[in-house]
Amino acid sequence: MKRSQGYAALVWRQFRKNRRAIVSFYAVVALGLVAAFADVIANEKPYVAEIRGERYFPILREYAVWVGLASWPASLRDVDWHDVDRAQATFPPIPYSPERIDLAGESFAPPSPRHWLGTDQLGRDVAAGMVHGTRISLTIGLVVVAIQLGIGVVLGGLAGYYGGWVDIALSRLFEMMLSIPIFFLILTVAAVMPPSIYNVMIILGLTGWIEIARFVRSEFYRLRSLDFVQAARSLGVSNRQIMFRHILPNALAPVLVSASFGVASAVLAESALSFLGVGVPAELVTWGSILAVSRSNTFAWWLAVFPGLAIFVTVTAYNLLGDGLRDALDPRLRNR
Numbered sequence: 001m002k003r004s005q006g007y008a009a010l011v012w013r014q015f016r017k018n019r020r021a022i023v024s025f026y027a028v029v030a031l032g033l034v035a036a037f038a039d040v041i042a043n044e045k046p047y048v049a050e051i052r053g054e055r056y057f058p059i060l061r062e063y064a065v066w067v068g069l070a071s072w073p074a075s076l077r078d079v080d081w082h083d084v085d086r087a088q089a090t091f092p093p094i095p096y097s098p099e100r101i102d103l104a105g106e107s108f109a110p111p112s113p114r115h116w117l118g119t120d121q122l123g124r125d126v127a128a129g130m131v132h133g134t135r136i137s138l139t140i141g142l143v144v145v146a147i148q149l150g151i152g153v154v155l156g157g158l159a160g161y162y163g164g165w166v167d168i169a170l171s172r173l174f175e176m177m178l179s180i181p182i183f184f185l186i187l188t189v190a191a192v193m194p195p196s197i198y199n200v201m202i203i204l205g206l207t208g209w210i211e212i213a214r215f216v217r218s219e220f221y222r223l224r225s226l227d228f229v230q231a232a233r234s235l236g237v238s239n240r241q242i243m244f245r246h247i248l249p250n251a252l253a254p255v256l257v258s259a260s261f262g263v264a265s266a267v268l269a270e271s272a273l274s275f276l277g278v279g280v281p282a283e284l285v286t287w288g289s290i291l292a293v294s295r296s297n298t299f300a301w302w303l304a305v306f307p308g309l310a311i312f313v314t315v316t317a318y319n320l321l322g323d324g325l326r327d328a329l330d331p332r333l334r335n336r
Contacts (some may be wrong), residue, residue, distance in 0.1 A: 014328040021324020027317040035135040039063070042094035042128035044081045049089035051075065059092075096125035098132045098285040108300050118302040120293050129285040130306060136286050137314065140201055140270045141263035147205025148262055152212030153255065157243050159213070160220025167217070174210050174217075182207045186269070190279030200279045204266050212258045219251035253329035260322035264315045271311050287311055 015021055034041065045058035056076060064070035082095075094116065102123035109119040117126040159170040186203050193199045223229060224247065232242050273279045274288025275295075282289075287307040294303035 011328045015324055018324045018327060020320050024317040024320035028321055031134055031138060031314060034131060035138045038132045038135045041092055042096060042131040043092045044095060044097040044100055046089040046091045049084055094127050096128040098124060098129040100124060111302055117306050120303060126290060126302060126306060129290055130310060133285060133287045137267045137270060141266040143201045144204040144266035145259050145262040148209040148212055149259060152209035153216050156213035156216025157220050160217040161224055161243050174213055177210045187278055190273060195279060195281045197280060197284065200270060200273060204269055208262060212255060215254040215258050216251060219254060220247055223247045223250055257322050257326045260318050260325060264318035268315050
């Protein structure tokens with residue numbers, strides 16, 4: 001007898017029929033790989049180098065130092081890696097760090113075999129900044145969405161499950177948050193607080209959970225009267241278990257779609273803040289900060305094209321991924 005197809009397999013089969021969603025899925029995976037291996041792709045330190053007869057693995061040691069498992073030996077603390085003999089070292093494809101400044105004739109250098117995407121006003125390699133900017137943008141997007149999910153699922157679940165005065169009070173809170181101009185609130189708070197990428201994550205996370213909460217509320221409100229919930233109540237299951245073990249798994253479809261859109265919105269918001277020079281430290285290289293330099297240096301077209309294209313591709317990929325998830329998870333849209 002043929003085994004029935006599981007729900008996850010059914011959703012994946014429906015998802016694969018959407019070519020735009022599949023392309024967007026692979027684009028998101030590629031962006032994630034670039035973010036995860038940014039130090040391996042663009043770094044002024046070599047993979048392996050021989051210095052004074054000793055063999056070192058600087059990039060691996062850098063990771064070990066970062067997690068506290070090792071320290072830099074005295075012989076490597078003052079090494080200028082660009083002066084290391086290329087015959088005795090193996091460098092990444094982009095042998096530059098995003099923060100490395102070179103004002104000796106490298107300012108506003110156009111794209112070339114030496115600098116694939118050119119340099120900015122300080123001589124920093126744009127390709128290295130783009131690679132490491134991918135990590136910053138995706139990290140912000142994922143952390144912001146995690147904060148939004150934590151707040152939105154809890155408040156939306158409480159409103160939809162209990163109803164009554166709890167629903168009324170929380171719904172008024174949702175409406176009050178919707179009436180606040182979020183972007184201007186972010187600008188105000190970011191201007192008052194010290195520049196920090198963590199502050200940007202917290203601000204975006206604490207101000208963008210309303211849509212998730214409303215989706216969760218409507219799903220909980222719809223599911224709380226179904227038979228499986230009534231059966232769980234009759235068996236004496238606690239409200240907390242009913243909400244998060246029985247109802248929430250059946251209400252995840254719109255939450256996942258909203259989370260996908262939320263990552264795109266967070267990336268776009270961070271780029272806008274970096275472009276305006278608010279909230280993000282000046283020494284941190286992001287897509288928005290690269291784009292901001294082109295505002296007063298219009299001749300350096302590469303400073304506008306490459307980060308703008310990266311923002312466009314990332315936001316479009318996450319939006320199309322969200323559309324594909326919505327079509328695959330919603331039975332009413334599967335046959336379109």
